[in-house]
Amino acid sequence: MKDYAGPIELSLRINGETRRVQARPGDSLLRLLRERLGLTGTKCGCENGDCGACTVLVDGAPIKSCMALAVECEGSDILTIEGLRGHPVQKAFAVENGFQCGFCTPGMILNAVALLSAHPEEDEEADREWMQSNICRCTGYEGIRLALASARRSLKD
Amino acid sequence: MTRTSQLGSSPERSDAPAKTSGALRYTDDRVRPGTLHAAVLYSPHAHADIGRIDCAAALAFPGVRGAFTGADWPDVLIGLYMGDKPPLARGRVRYYGEPVAVVVADDEAAALEALRLIRADFTPLPALGSPREALAPGAPILHPDLGSYRRIAAILPEPGSNVANRSRIRKGDADAALASSPVVVEGEFSFPPGDHAAMEPRVAIAEFGLDGRLTVGSSTQSPFGVRTLLSKALGLPERDIEVIAAPVGGGFGGKAGIQLEPLACLLAMRFPGRPVRLANTREADMVSSPGRPGLQSRVRVGATREGMIQAMDMELLFDSGAYADYAVNVSRAAAVACTGPYNVPNVKADTLCVYTNHPFATAFRGFGHIELSYATERALDLLAARLGMDPLELRLKNAARPGHTTPTGATLDPNTGDLPACIARVRERLDWDAGRRAVLPDGRIRAKGIACFWKAPAIPTFTDAAATLSFAEDGSAVLATGVVELGQGSFDGLRLIVAEALGMDLAMVRVLRDADTDRSPHDWTTAASRSLFMAGRAALEAVADAVAQIKRVASAPLRCPEEDLEVSGGRVFLRDDPEQGLPLSTVVLGYVYPNGNAIGGPVIGRGRYIARGLSGMDPDTGEGRPGLEWTMGAEGVEVELDPRDGGFRVTKAACAMDVGRLIHPALARGQVVGAMGMGIGYATREAFVFDSRQGVQNGSLRDYKLLRYGEEPEYFADFVETPQGDGPYGARGLGEQGIIGMPGAIAQAASLAAGVELNELPLTPEHLWRAMREARS
Numbered sequence: 018m019k020d021y022a023g024p025i026e027l028s029l030r031i032n033g034e035t036r037r038v039q040a041r042p043g044d045s046l047l048r049l050l051r052e053r054l055g056l057t058g059t060k061c062g063c064e065n066g067d068c069g070a071c072t073v074l075v076d077g078a079p080i081k082s083c084m085a086l087a088v089e090c091e092g093s094d095i096l097t098i099e100g101l102r103g104h105p106v107q108k109a110f111a112v113e114n115g116f117q118c119g120f121c122t123p124g125m126i127l128n129a130v131a132l133l134s135a136h137p138e139e140d141e142e143a144d145r146e147w148m149q150s151n152i153c154r155c156t157g158y159e160g161i162r163l164a165l166a167s168a169r170r171s172l173k174d
Numbered sequence: 175m176t177r178t179s180q181l182g183s184s185p186e187r188s189d190a191p192a193k194t195s196g197a198l199r200y201t202d203d204r205v206r207p208g209t210l211h212a213a214v215l216y217s218p219h220a221h222a223d224i225g226r227i228d229c230a231a232a233l234a235f236p237g238v239r240g241a242f243t244g245a246d247w248p249d250v251l252i253g254l255y256m257g258d259k260p261p262l263a264r265g266r267v268r269y270y271g272e273p274v275a276v277v278v279a280d281d282e283a284a285a286l287e288a289l290r291l292i293r294a295d296f297t298p299l300p301a302l303g304s305p306r307e308a309l310a311p312g313a314p315i316l317h318p319d320l321g322s323y324r325r326i327a328a329i330l331p332e333p334g335s336n337v338a339n340r341s342r343i344r345k346g347d348a349d350a351a352l353a354s355s356p357v358v359v360e361g362e363f364s365f366p367p368g369d370h371a372a373m374e375p376r377v378a379i380a381e382f383g384l385d386g387r388l389t390v391g392s393s394t395q396s397p398f399g400v401r402t403l404l405s406k407a408l409g410l411p412e413r414d415i416e417v418i419a420a421p422v423g424g425g426f427g428g429k430a431g432i433q434l435e436p437l438a439c440l441l442a443m444r445f446p447g448r449p450v451r452l453a454n455t456r457e458a459d460m461v462s463s464p465g466r467p468g469l470q471s472r473v474r475v476g477a478t479r480e481g482m483i484q485a486m487d488m489e490l491l492f493d494s495g496a497y498a499d500y501a502v503n504v505s506r507a508a509a510v511a512c513t514g515p516y517n518v519p520n521v522k523a524d525t526l527c528v529y530t531n532h533p534f535a536t537a538f539r540g541f542g543h544i545e546l547s548y549a550t551e552r553a554l555d556l557l558a559a560r561l562g563m564d565p566l567e568l569r570l571k572n573a574a575r576p577g578h579t580t581p582t583g584a585t586l587d588p589n590t591g592d593l594p595a596c597i598a599r600v601r602e603r604l605d606w607d608a609g610r611r612a613v614l615p616d617g618r619i620r621a622k623g624i625a626c627f628w629k630a631p632a633i634p635t636f637t638d639a640a641a642t643l644s645f646a647e648d649g650s651a652v653l654a655t656g657v658v659e660l661g662q663g664s665f666d667g668l669r670l671i672v673a674e675a676l677g678m679d680l681a682m683v684r685v686l687r688d689a690d691t692d693r694s695p696h697d698w699t700t701a702a703s704r705s706l707f708m709a710g711r712a713a714l715e716a717v718a719d720a721v722a723q724i725k726r727v728a729s730a731p732l733r734c735p736e737e738d739l740e741v742s743g744g745r746v747f748l749r750d751d752p753e754q755g756l757p758l759s760t761v762v763l764g765y766v767y768p769n770g771n772a773i774g775g776p777v778i779g780r781g782r783y784i785a786r787g788l789s790g791m792d793p794d795t796g797e798g799r800p801g802l803e804w805t806m807g808a809e810g811v812e813v814e815l816d817p818r819d820g821g822f823r824v825t826k827a828a829c830a831m832d833v834g835r836l837i838h839p840a841l842a843r844g845q846v847v848g849a850m851g852m853g854i855g856y857a858t859r860e861a862f863v864f865d866s867r868q869g870v871q872n873g874s875l876r877d878y879k880l881l882r883y884g885e886e887p888e889y890f891a892d893f894v895e896t897p898q899g900d901g902p903y904g905a906r907g908l909g910e911q912g913i914i915g916m917p918g919a920i921a922q923a924a925s926l927a928a929g930v931e932l933n934e935l936p937l938t939p940e941h942l943w944r945a946m947r948e949a950r951s
Contacts, residue, residue, distance in 0.1 A: 041283070057203035058196020060423070062373050063456035067875035070373055098196030111190035114844050118661030119193030120373040120423030126194060145884035152875065154373050154424050155661050157851025158886040160844060 019088075027091055031056070032100025040087050047071045047082035050097060058098035058123045062152070069151030072124035073097050079131045079150070098123035105171040106130050106164070115164030117155035125151045125161060133169055181674050181903055184840035187666050188685065189421070189659065201393045201420045202377040202453055209379065209449040210239060212441055213285035215275040215292055216462050217267035220531040220868035221302070221314075224265055224274065225295030232277050232291040237284035240444060241292065243275045247440055252407045254399075254431045256325035256338065258317055259497040259534075261407075261437040267296070268316055268496035269533050270869045271461035278441055278450060301868040305470050305491035305528035308336040316496065316529040324406075328790055329502045338494055339502035339527040341509035343581045343796035346520035351485035355476025359556040363549045365917075365935035366861040367468035367493050367532050370539075371880055374423020375459040378434040380442035381449040388439055391418045395430040395658050396699035401691045403432040404439060419689040421659035426852070427537030430701045431500050433463055461873040465862070466538035467501050467527075468493035469545045473553035481563050483572045485520035486513050486553075490546060494527045495534035502527045504535070507632030508542030509796055512581050514550040515593055515628035515806050516572040521581045523796075531868045537701060539849065539910045543629045544856065544917060551625040551918025552933055555925065565922060566606055566624050570597050573626065574806070582791055584799040591806040591832025591906075592896045593626060599830035599892040600624060600810040611926050619817060620825075623923030624810040625915035630801025631702030631907065635788035637802075639708035640695030643672065643716040643779035649744055649759035650682040653716070655709045656697025659687040662909050663841030664705035670837050671710050671902050675717040677742030703907030706837065707803065710902030712781035720779025727774035728761050786900065803898055803906050807831030809850070809915035811887070815927035820943030822927070824854050824920060828890035829912050834897050835904035846891040846912040853916025855881045861936045 021042035028037050031054065038053050047064070050056040050073070062070030064083045071082040074096040101107060106129050109115065116122040125148075132147040144165060153161060192198035229241035244264035251257035263272050275292050279285035302308040302316065313336060317323075321333030329339045352358055378392040388410060394400050397417040405412045422429055438452040454463055474487040490508050494501035505527035512523040525542075538544075558565040573593040578586050601607065604622050611621045631637070642654045653672050657664055665685045673680045689697070697709065725736040728746040732739065732754060740749045747755025756765070764774040791798040812826035827850045836842055859879045863871040872878045891912075897904030917935055925932045928942055930949040 043283075051203075052205075056196075057199060060200075060374070061202070062375070063875050065456060065874060065876060068373065068456070102195075107194040110194050111186055114187065114840055116190075116193050116661070117663070117844060117848060118373065118422065118424040119189065119198055120200065122193050123196045141884075148883035152373065152880050152882060154371055154426075154852070154880065155848050156844060157847045157849075157881070157889065158883050159847045159851075159889050161883065162886075 021088055027087060029090055029095060030093065031095045032097060042088055044087045045083050046073070046085040046087045046090055049087040050082060056097050056099055060120055060123060062120065069128060070121050070124045072128050072151060074127050074131055077131060077134065079128045096127065098127060101126065101130065104130060106133065106168040109164040109168035109171065113163035113167050114160040115156065116160070121151060121153045125153060129165055129168065133172055137169065137172065139169065179674060180670055180680055182836055182839060184838055185680055188669060189687065198421055200374055200423050201379065201391045204391055204420065205379065205451060206449055209451050210278050210280065210445055211282040211285045212276050212278050212450055212452040213282065213289045214273045214458065215289055215294065216458065217263065217270060217272040217274050219267055219296050219298050220270040221299040222267050222296040223299060224263060224267060225297060227275055228293040229275060232288040235284060235288035235291060237280040238277055238288045239280065240278045241275065250407055250440065251323065252403065252432060252436045254403065254499055255329045255502050256323050256331065256498045258323050261440055269531055271458065271533055272496065273437065273462060276437065276441065278445065298867070301531035303864060303868050304530060305493050305526065308528050308530050328506065330793060336529040337526055338498040338529055339505055341506045341525045341791065341796060342794060343509050343512055343521050343523040344794065345581055345583060348485040348487050348520040348522035351520035352474060352476040352487060355484045356479050357557070357560055358474060358476045359553060359560050360472070360474040361553050361556050361933060362472045363552045363933045364470045365468055367465055367495060367535055368861045369460045369465040369878065370426040370428030371460065371875065371878065372424030372426055372428055375454040375456055376429060376434050376463050377451065377453040378438035379449050379451045380435065380438040382442040382446045384447045387414050387416065388442065389416045390435055390439060391420065392435050393422050393429055394419050395422060395425045395660060395701055397658065397689050397691050398656060398696055399699050400432050400435050404435060407436050408439060416690065416692045419658045421687055425660040426539045427541065427701060428464065430537045430699055456875060457873050460878060461533050461870045464499050464534045464536035467504060467535035468532065471549040473549050475553045475557050477557055481561050481568050481571050483516055483518050486518050487522045488512060488549065490525040490549060492525065492527045492545065493530050493532055493535065495530055495532040497534040498527060499534055500536040503632055504537060504542040508546040510582055510632065510800050511543055511628060511630065512546050514547055515574045515626050517574050517578040523581065533870065539852065540629070540914045541632055541702065541910065543627065543914045547625065547627050547914045548917045551915070552921060555922050556931070566597065566601060569624065569626050570594060573597065574628065580801065581796060582800060583797045584801065586804065589899050590804055592894050593806045593808065595894045596806065596808040596830040596832055597626065599894070600808045600828045603828040603890040603892065604810045604812055604826060617817065619815045619927040620812060621815070621923045621927035622810060622812050623919040623926065624808060625918035625922065626808045627911060627914035628804050628806045629911050629914060630804045631704045633698065633702050633704065633785060633802065635785060635790065637698045637704065637708070637785045639697050639712045639783045641709060641712035641716040641781040642695055643720045645762035645777055647759060647763060649757060649762060650684065651676060651678060653683065653685045653713055654694055655712065656689050656694040657705045657709050658689045658700040660700060663838060663845060664709065666841055667706045667837040668709055668713050672713050672717055675714055678744055682744060703909040703911065706905055707901050707907050708783045710905065711783040714781065714902055716779035716781030719781060720777050723777045723779070724758065724761050727765050728756055730773055731765050731767065732756065803901065805831065805833065805906050805908060805911050807911060809919050811919045811923050813920065813923040813927060815924065815942065817946060820939035820946065822924060822939065822942060823885065824887045827854065827887045830892040830894060831908060831911055832894040832896050833908045834901050834906040835895055836893050837903065837905050842893065842908055843891045845909045847889045849910065849912025850889060850916055851881050851886055853913040854887070854920065856913065857917040857920040857935055858937050
């Protein structure tokens with residue numbers, strides 16, 4: 018087990034780049050991304066793991082970055098919304114109005130990206146299980162449901 | 175040259191690239207280096223005298239720049255309509271979660287660490303847990319200074335009591351009509367307060383510049399309102415205050431008042447030259463910042479045996495919590511519309527905003543109309559049951575139509591929407607006539623419910639909007655308004671309106687989304703479903719003004735009278751000889767002749783709108799015209815109940831609304847569907863749970879359950895289009911309305927399924943299970 022004390026320098030692979038950054042051992046990945054690296058696309062909705070607005074992908078898996086220590090993520094590939102460029106899921110959320118205020122959207126999109134990669138075929142039960150980890154207060158989920166279906170279709174094409 | 179209309183098409187939202195890429199910066203995404211961070215100590219008591227607060231140890235903590243209590247600002251009172259709230263509690267706390275002390279430090283971690291070193295003594299007092307408790311003789315008076323608070327004239331507090339505002343409706347003679355009505359029903363209906371739970375917690379970042387100007391970035395729906403109220407609270411002139419509203423991550427009314435800004439500004443004034451960030455945690459956002467009011471109500475309805483309503487007598491008691499904020503106007507709005515969208519010739523209503531020791535309440539989507547609708551719709555259900563009449567038929571029979579009068583005596587004009595048509599659409603969507611209740615083979619019970627709604631914006635009589643239209647070198651147009659982006663879709667509606675009026679490709683029209691009191695045209699507040707209507711009217715005037723300027727400039731090089739010119743398709747040209755014309759790009763910044771001479775200069779279209787013909791209400795009878803335009807509709811649900819355990823879900827939700835004219839159908843649907851989803855949460859799970867001393871037990875998203883993916887029903891959203899004569903292209907407001915009828919419709923369906931009248935929300939499985947068990951025994 019590795020011990021950390023005082024300010025530390027971390028080397029993190031984020032959106033395909035290696036970023037060296039000063040951190041405290043207790044810094045969450047969320048705080049580090051937003052406050053030290055300026056990656057404010059990752060949102061802070063509850064800091065308690067309840068809302069999913071801070072979801073990022075760590076080695077392809079959706080992680081609530083408020084619940085992960087930055088130090089835990091050394092050696093992993095971190096993908097934030099800023100690293101997702103022109104992905105079919107983004108397009109689908111735009112076309113199907115899978116958002117309104119947009120605050121939950123980065124986390125929702127990243128969770129959906131991971132979901133569709135794990136479950137490329139239609140799977141209502143998996144969709145529900147995965148997407149229930151993120152709250153949207155605006156859409157009533159209709160647009161998000163349509164966006165998932167549409168993204169799944171275009172990813173198969 | 176004819177162009178097909180773009181109105182009624184559903185182009186992709188113009189903020190889609192920013193919102194799906196993470197590029198959009200909300201207020202808390204704009205923190206500058208060197209910013210100080212504030213952390214707040216919240217009251218652990220709902221009602222207590224504050225003893226000694228010792229901040230010495232906190233002040234000594236490394237990185238701490240200051241620690242403050244209510245005593246630091248002994249004279250400051252804040253309020254929207256009535257100044258009743260200190261920025262930090264003074265002498266007494268009145269709700270669980272009230273800010274008591276604040277630490278300012280170089281970073282948030284230090285501020286939070288130091289906060290734990292503050293010692294505060296409290297002596298708990300008996301806490302008031304409902305409006306009825308607060309109105310009972312001998313109840314503690316929560317605001318002994320109520321009579322001396324600064325307030326606007328429309329708010330009528332009753333000093334010496336806990337009544338923060340009372341609105342009265344006296345239309346016709348309700349007592350006599352009830353006495354002579356062959357059928358009279360009466361019921362009591364209630365629900366506890368709850369929260370907006372917008373996904374973006376509130377944040378304010380204030381800087382008192384070394385130049386003496388105050389700048390505040392805030393997650394607010396009301397930058398201009400915040401500027402005015404800050405000016406009053408801080409004694410700074412409006413010209414020295416700038417409020418910047420970045421796009422907001424969900425408002426729902428919860429960010430429409432003045433909230434974190436005053437404390438952030440007071441702190442900033444102690445540290446000139448350094449921004450101070452005051453950001454809510456989720457828990458603080460739910461409990462310490464305002465939520466929505468609770469309700470206790472009693473309604474009597476008198477009718478003929480044929481089901482024609484003769485009179486309503488109602489008492490709506492709004493649980494405002496510890497401070498008045500927007501709730502004093504919420505209760506007033508409920509009086510304006512108290513009967514719901516029905517023709518009721520005799521009305522007696524008292525709507526009261528009552529102080530309790532609950533978290534305080536502000537505007538919430540629907541603004542008093544969910545409350546009044548729930549109460550009246552439940553009463554109509556009792557009436558339908560008594561008459562043995564289909565609840566849909568009862569509503570159809572009494573539906574408000576043009577020529578009828580509202581509770582305040584205002585006549586519904588021909589702009590009034592077609593409620594019977596809306597009821598008919600819901601009837602079809604839910605296959606209403608196939609039966610309202612059925613037992614499924616597995617024992618579950620399927621039942622349907624319907625409710626109707628109306629809403630007029632509850633706004634000052636002088637509510638305004640403004641717009642400017644300027645142009646870039648490429649001939650593209652830029653619309654600036656003071657509207658705040660909340661996700662509501664107004665901007666794309668405005669964009670379509672401008673494109674339509676200019677005859678321009680949508681791609682050539684941009685709308686600016688940051689509202690900034692120094693730069694944006696004045697706009698009352700982004701609330702009351704009024705942006706598309708009012709800013710839309712202003713935008714149309716701005717387009718007309720710009721077009722006139724374009725024609726004036728172009729008439730010289732085209733050597734023709736201005737009135738022979740037309741603007742469309744990105745050109746200005748001769749109406750009778752369209753080949754003769756100029757691209758707008760050569761005119762909008764001034765026309766330059768081949769020899770270099772120039773004329774005109776940049777075109778700037780100006781547009782304004784102010785509410786038309788509104789008046790206040792008579793304090794004794796409510797008579798007046800406080801409602802600008804009425805949006806009406808009907809909503810219905812289908813629910814499935816498992817009678818064994820009370821488990822139930824809403825399987826279908828239908829709304830039909832008369833929106834005047836559909837501008838952007840997909841976004842209109844988004845508003846209606848989102849509002850229905852929120853209404854399902856409101857009716858079935860969302861409410862604060864209080865302990866015996868009125869502490870909030872579920873002040874986090876772990877315990878305060880919101881609708882999640884897969885729990886949503888099948889949605890139906892239908893639109894009826896009876897044009898609003900004074901609306902832009904006939905449109906009227908539609909953002910809030912979809913929530914209003916849901917609690918009533920769901921309560922009706924759940925009651926039918928359970929076989930017992932359910933008159934309290936939220937309708938949790940436990941609640942249903944208990945009610946069914948009680949009914950059986």
